[in-house]
Amino acid sequence: MGKRKISAAQFFISMFVARVVVTIALNAQYTGGENMLDNIVSYVLAMGLGFLIALPVWGLHRRRPELTIGRAAVEDMGILGRLLPIVYFLYFVLINGTSLALFQLFLMDTVNPAFSAGFVAAALVAAALYGALRGIETVARCATCVLVALLLGCGLVFGIVAGRFSIENLEPLFYNGFSQTIKGTVLFIARTSIFADMAVLLPMVKGRKGLGFACWAGGTAAFVGLLLLLVVGCLGRYAYTQNFPVHALASITQVRSMQRLDAVFTGVWMMGLVVKLAVDIYGCRVCVSSLRKKPGEEKAGAWWAAALMLALALCTAGVPLVQHFLLDTWFLFFCTVATGFALPLLVLAADLLRGRRDLQKAKGEGA
């Protein structure tokens, strides 16, 4: 583990797919207002802030390109550093458990299938676990294929619903003030696991990572912008009443013989979700391998991560109190900023200190 590397393009494609999956679950309740157009600005702001949040991760990666944040923490911070991989492990479980829970809620609220939504969630986790156990290369290659399916699926839906776009449905930007924009920015950052993913997985990535990150930010901004524009332009005020407006957008599509494409759209969402889960279960594997004593333990870590994600998702979807707490935007924002910014900054500081200490020691020995 760790010897095989994926290209920057593959890594950021996986991240793009993960981002799209999260965006599909957006609604007016989470974005904090009725004018979803403001959230296009929110996303651009979130991406701008994202560059700042990612700075410690980049700094650490530049200093220790071959080490994951967990390994660097163990080396630089001793026993205290051993807590870090555990924190990242739990963060991945949390962020994916909540994503899976949102999907389950969608199934239960909107689709109401004849079979258990938990069964679907279990199938998704099983598929993701299989991918994570096969390795990051497998997941990254699969993400490329899923991206094609996703772009084709979204392209089809967007292309068809574009005919229903009405400029009259659009409201002026910041019509209700800036609060929705700020809330949206917080939401977009809160639900982005890319910073933690980069902290853990960047050592397994080769190629032009900076360019990849910039393309990811630009690409997701374009996708989210187009999606929100279509949701508002095609659905109008109807979008604000929907728990899953993007699905509502898909369900009004009609291609002559095929009457509704929402099942296909949901399928594409599921495929993306598998990629997101698989990347982060692999991240959990890496976290466990930073602590491992015996080879093979990291595979057990993947199994544990998958089981915990599923349990958390089932719990979140089934218990309103847990749902209220775990899906709270500020709680997720805190977790994301802590793992994406604060902890990498801490490890970077520890690494700089250690480097200075080593240098002084070397000078002392030389004298």
Added chain:
Amino acid sequence: MEKVSEKLEENKAYLQGQFAKAMDFMMREMELSGTGAALFALDGLVSKQTITLSILNPLMQAPVMPGDGPMKLKFIEENVLGSMEQKREAQMDQVLLLLMSGFAVLCIDGCKEALVFGVQGFDSRGPEEPQNEVMQRGAKDGFTESYQSNMAMIRRRMKTTALKFEKAEAGSQSHTPLAICYLEGVASEEIVQKVKSRLEACGLPTALGAGYLAGFLERGGVFSGVGMSERPDVVCGKIEEGRVAVLVEGTPSVLLAPFLFVENFQTLDDYLTRPFYGTFIRWLKYLAFFLSAFLPGLYVAITTHHPEMLPESLLLKIAEAEAQTPFPVMAETLLLYFLYEVLREAGLRAPRSLSATVSIVGGLVVGDTAVSAGLVSAPSLLVVALTAIAGYAVPRLYEPLSLLRLAFLLAGNFMGVWGVMVGLVLLLLNLCGASSFGVPLLSPVAPFSGRLAFRDVFARAGWQRLGRWDAKVQDMPGSRELGQ
């Protein structure tokens, strides 16, 4: 007895003991200028005419031979017999092996070595058009059971000294001869070594066909990383791209490694037609693959869980047909699918004179009667029939497809379109994670290389571009040192 004995009687006794109760064992005793000698061979493996004319006649008509046994052996070797394949052998196990490979063995009293001659003369089938790889415009000859003839067929098409045939063997009991064929300087040395080491590690007692060895060259998975071909022109094309071919004695199929997923869709005819038509055919095959794998699953999923996806008129027709049958769509499709597989197997195994009857009774009588009796619906029958026909457009994938469509059928029944999607992701993960001799199975699609993908995957480029040797299999994106 490890070595050939100096005493002729001991050699005779040993060989007769080894071949006791073997009526094909032949021994011809003679006297060569006062020294006892014996010629051994196995009936059916050797040409008696060649033995008589090229060995026995010259020996009998030879002038008086000088000296003792060893001197006589030397004299015979240098002056009497002029066989092309002729050598001395001192090890008895080698003598036995050569006897069973169609050699004749001459033992002379007083000699510690035997003289062996290649006089093989067993019957073999001539090259015929392969039944499993029919081409519209390709050559009409196919490999035979003799690996030597197969080597000649390849050599005839590739007159270059870079073409190598390395000898190997498989099966501790059968000692099946193999030839590892590749183009030196084009094939990866690592891949050649890996093929050799995996074949050496094969612990089979008998290797009766190429399929026996394929399992030792790859590591499981839904799709195979080792290909097979019965056509010399196809094998030459693959060798030219850096692949290694393994010719196995006794089988007309040649193994090819590494073998990528996209190769399942490539046929020689694609390259013998105009590029645009080759591309069109290629896309038809991709479509056929998807139809064959997913159609039954999607049909069951949509009719059972997502009828809203169908246009009203079609939905009503299906509902009307289903209302007249006693089984749910899933059971009906499953039943028809199994029935089709049984018919296929019966048609394949039945004597040729009966296979037409099986097809007519199975396809027309049973199918038509089942629909008219209201046991199965016409849409379900149509779906299964379409699936079967589509599967034959990519015959190399028939085995994985037959199981995949069953899996998707079950997934579609239990979880609707989403079950099929989960299955698709699992299949993608399996494909993306698989590799053949270090080359990703899905290459050059994932990892993606636009240059290669639009050369011979999504489009079939013209020969001006294909003619350049810039697509060696070991240079595919994502290929690495042979870890697996």
